[in-house]
Amino acid sequence: MPRESIAKRKERVKKIIAALKRAHPDAHCELIHANPLELLIATILSAHCSDKQVNLVTKGLFRKYRTAQDYASAEPEAFQDDIRSIGLFRNKTKSITAACEAIVEHFGGDVPRTMDELLTLPGVARKTANVVLGTAFDIADGIVVDTHVFRLANRLGLTKWNKVGQSHRVEQDLMNLVPKRHWVMFAHWMIFHGRRVCSARKPDCEGCALQDLCPSAFKIGAKRKTPH
Numbered sequence: 001m002p003r004e005s006i007a008k009r010k011e012r013v014k015k016i017i018a019a020l021k022r023a024h025p026d027a028h029c030e031l032i033h034a035n036p037l038e039l040l041i042a043t044i045l046s047a048h049c050s051d052k053q054v055n056l057v058t059k060g061l062f063r064k065y066r067t068a069q070d071y072a073s074a075e076p077e078a079f080q081d082d083i084r085s086i087g088l089f090r091n092k093t094k095s096i097t098a099a100c101e102a103i104v105e106h107f108g109g110d111v112p113r114t115m116d117e118l119l120t121l122p123g124v125a126r127k128t129a130n131v132v133l134g135t136a137f138d139i140a141d142g143i144v145v146d147t148h149v150f151r152l153a154n155r156l157g158l159t160k161w162n163k164v165g166q167s168h169r170v171e172q173d174l175m176n177l178v179p180k181r182h183w184v185m186f187a188h189w190m191i192f193h194g195r196r197v198c199s200a201r202k203p204d205c206e207g208c209a210l211q212d213l214c215p216s217a218f219k220i221g222a223k224r225k226t227p228h
Helices: 006-023 036-045 051-064 068-072 076-082 089-107 126-136 147-155 167-177 180-196
Strands: none
Touching: 006 167, 006 180, 036 051, 036 089, 036 126, 051 076, 068 089, 076 089, 126 167, 126 180, 147 167, 147 180, 167 180
């Protein structure tokens, strides 16, 4: 695909959005939660861990811990045992208990509703804050860039940033291309597409609704068929 102007890239993004919307009408946050606090906890737990595994752990966790004070008061060793099957459980214990201590001390026990406030919580960076704002509060302050969004944004030629630690740059590129009204759902569509179609090692280009819009189509992975 030849080098695009920003205007042409924005037009292609509109087509990408329409195709993703048709392909994944059921796209949503797959972390099971009943309120903003549960979503915050689940999102912190989901780093380097599948949503499926997180949901298995939080099924019992959310019955045991109900409020930010419950998490803030938890004994670290006991909490580690509660989430031991999740990767990095020691670091996540520290992040969750410290974040909830801050919520209790500075926000009256309620999860804050702004990006600046969320970023003051230990263990919370832009990705987690965007998940909470977009899904729990329907506030579009940015675009969630997880591993799937990062990978697809590069494959679709929507960003030039492809190194570890450059997610914030990818987010800025996407925010400049995606209409703000789609910021929240765009991440859900991209994540569903990344999980179901455009996997890291063997993307299904033959069955991909974006193949005509993707400069990487039929160029990645083994056993790729020649496009018709």
